[in-house]
Amino acid sequence: MRSLASIVLAFESVVLALVTPVMISVADIRPAVAIPVCLGLFVLALVAAGLLRFRAGYVLGSIVQVGAVGLGFVVPVMFVLGLAFASFWVAAIVLGRRIEEAKKAHEAQTG
Template sequence: MRSLASIVLGFESIVIALSTIVMISIADVDPAVALSVCLGLAALAIVATGLLRNQVGYVLGWIVQAGAIGLGFVVPVMFVLGLAFGAFWVMAIVLGRRIEEAKRAHQSQAG
């Protein structure tokens, strides 16, 4: 589960960081605000990736998902991207748990 979640957060951090440019040039957001919000959220995604060994990382991951969707209020296309990454996040958790359960079942049969 951790590897799938880290992939989602890694790609999401790149997309969120690049949305800074969109916020400044298209949405006419103050550059200081755009830089602090977008790069702060991207940094939070990276921190969450590093903390995925603990439950804290997953909580931070959910906060990143909410923040990415929230950016849609400033740049409407971020609603789509935020929801897409939110769906990827949910899929990573659900499929990751299934993979871990299958590994445990396989190990118990082999052992």
């Protein structure tokens, strides 16, 4: 579960960093607002990826998903990208749990 979730957060962090110039140039948001918001979410995504050993990493990752979707109010394409990454996030958690359960069942059978 952790590896899938970290992949989602890593790719999402790239998107969050790249949306900064879009907010400044296309959405006409002041750099003093756009940089802390977008790069703050970028850093939060990386920190969450590093903390995925703990429950706090998943909580922070979920906060990043809410923030990414929320950016859609400023840059409408972020509704699509944010919802896509939020879907990937949920899928990574659900599929990751299933994979871990299958591994445990397999180990119990063979062990």
